[in-house]
Amino acid sequence: xxxxxxxxxxxPPKTLAFDEVLLAGLAPDGGLYVPTAxxxxxxxxxxxxxxxxxxxIAIAVMTPFLDGTIAPADFRRMAEDSxxxxxDPAVAPLKELGQGLYLLExxxxxxxxxxxxxxxxxxxxxxxxxKKRRTRVTIVGATSGDxxxxxxxxxxxxxxxxxxxxxxxxxxxxxQRRQMTTVDAPNVxxxxxxxxxxxxxxxxxxxxxxxxxxxxxxxxxxxxxxxxRIMAQIVYYVSAALALGGPKQAIGFSVPTGNxxxxxxxxxxxxxxxxxxxxxxxxxxxDILARFFNxxxxxIGTVEPSYSPxxxxxxxxxxxxxxxxxxxxxxxxxxxALTEFRRTGTLPVSRAEWQEAASLFGxxxxxxxxxLAEIAATFKATGIVLDPHSAVAVAAARALRHDPAVPMVALxxxxxxxxxxxxxxxxxxxxxxxxxxxxxxxxxxxAPELPNDLAAIQDFVRRHARAPAGVPT
Ligand SMILES: *Cc1c(COP(=O)(O)O)cnc(C)c1O
Numbered sequence: 001x002x003x004x005x006x007x008x009x010x011x012p013p014k015t016l017a018f019d020e021v022l023l024a025g026l027a028p029d030g031g032l033y034v035p036t037a038x039x040x041x042x043x044x045x046x047x048x049x050x051x052x053x054x055x056x057i058a059i060a061v062m063t064p065f066l067d068g069t070i071a072p073a074d075f076r077r078m079a080e081d082s083x084x085x086x087x088d089p090a091v092a093p094l095k096e097l098g099q100g101l102y103l104l105e106x107x108x109x110x111x112x113x114x115x116x117x118x119x120x121x122x123x124x125x126x127x128x129x130x131k132k133r134r135t136r137v138t139i140v141g142a143t144s145g146d147x148x149x150x151x152x153x154x155x156x157x158x159x160x161x162x163x164x165x166x167x168x169x170x171x172x173x174x175x176q177r178r179q180m181t182t183v184d185a186p187n188v189x190x191x192x193x194x195x196x197x198x199x200x201x202x203x204x205x206x207x208x209x210x211x212x213x214x215x216x217x218x219x220x221x222x223x224x225x226x227x228x229r230i231m232a233q234i235v236y237y238v239s240a241a242l243a244l245g246g247p248k249q250a251i252g253f254s255v256p257t258g259n260x261x262x263x264x265x266x267x268x269x270x271x272x273x274x275x276x277x278x279x280x281x282x283x284x285x286x287d288i289l290a291r292f293f294n295x296x297x298x299x300i301g302t303v304e305p306s307y308s309p310x311x312x313x314x315x316x317x318x319x320x321x322x323x324x325x326x327x328x329x330x331x332x333x334x335x336x337a338l339t340e341f342r343r344t345g346t347l348p349v350s351r352a353e354w355q356e357a358a359s360l361f362g363x364x365x366x367x368x369x370x371x372l373a374e375i376a377a378t379f380k381a382t383g384i385v386l387d388p389h390s391a392v393a394v395a396a397a398r399a400l401r402h403d404p405a406v407p408m409v410a411l412x413x414x415x416x417x418x419x420x421x422x423x424x425x426x427x428x429x430x431x432x433x434x435x436x437x438x439x440x441x442x443x444x445x446x447a448p449e450l451p452n453d454l455a456a457i458q459d460f461v462r463r464h465a466r467a468p469a470g471v472p473t
Contacts, residue, residue, distance in 0.1 A: 003227065023137065032225050035227075043248075046241075083117075100404060113149075116153065118229035122229055126158065138161075138162045142203065144313060149176060152183050156185045167193065169192035176309075177190075184446070216462075224259040234268050249406075252279070252402075252409065253409050254400075259318050278406075282366055294363060322360075364396040366391070375426035415434065
């Protein structure tokens, strides 16, 4: 499966293999890598996966994307190892909330958020590919909370990777911060930046745009633009659908959305042949996506803090992958439109493009009050405690569901204990803290603080990275 960049206007465009796309993250032209075709999982192939373990489904879904760049036995070992540490035997269990509405619990991994699904595997893939190539990389990333801890958990201890994770100081929860700052590994650096998540993301983009720095440090990324992360997230849509009667029965999904990575993985599963009744995007008060899908106007607002901080962003990087489809693969048009988006704050989208987008996704905005009300209502009706991100998905599912006879799955993307303060506001008590988290509260933190300044960040990375200094053992 060759991959191309969404902004490569050459004819024909340059194609890359899976392992190259894995290590590159963002394309040099600023675009995102996308597969040149979607592998098909027909009804028989899907049906044959029913009842299989999560790791088996993962291997079947992802193997066509690897293009022979990872030996099957190696990939099997990595897939099995990635999901072994999850604290539920089903890995991604479903719970019924009533009336055919389900919760897909994606918080049973090491950092208790759904990003572990991708990053446990991606960390192992990086280590494997780099050791084979006898080289090292420096991973830089921006996190609004959960990406950073999950990326660090996926890479800690790797001798081939140094990881630098920028987070907006004071804008992520205590637990999220401690999950990064308490990791005592020489290759792990969590940096508090005086700015917003979008500032952090801009700093990362600027580091990649600095060609000399990029080469010198062997820069790489595992943030949600990395294709391998999207690929790994396709799997739980398949496993959930199979558990609820798919592929015969089409299923609806509701996804609490920030960077558009998770919901794009759902869209990818649909491209591969998984029947979907509807696909709902839940936004918090930072509702650029909800405004776009409902009105056709994609205009950047200011980032406001909310109870679901992992969705507190305005520029959803992975939207570019959908936009590339709406533009029918016209990379020059994609590049021009995104330049204009950067310059004016408004993405030029035609009426036909918007109508197509709106036929593929529904979107609802759930503000802070709606988030707390959903946590309270679900708790009262079922005894289940939702975290604020999951509550956005459940509320959006209730708002936009077309047909109560069709199963609808809301994605529970974080454990409620990661956002205990918001939960307490909603139901009056803090959720019980799982042992994995309780242990963190007593460990010392290592948290350098840096200004929102490219030169200062680059200097820090230069002084701490091992990448230029030779090959891993
Ligand atoms: C990252 C994250 C999201 C948003 O996912 P995207 O792929 O960025 O859209 C939602 N909920 C939680 C808990 C997250 O960590």
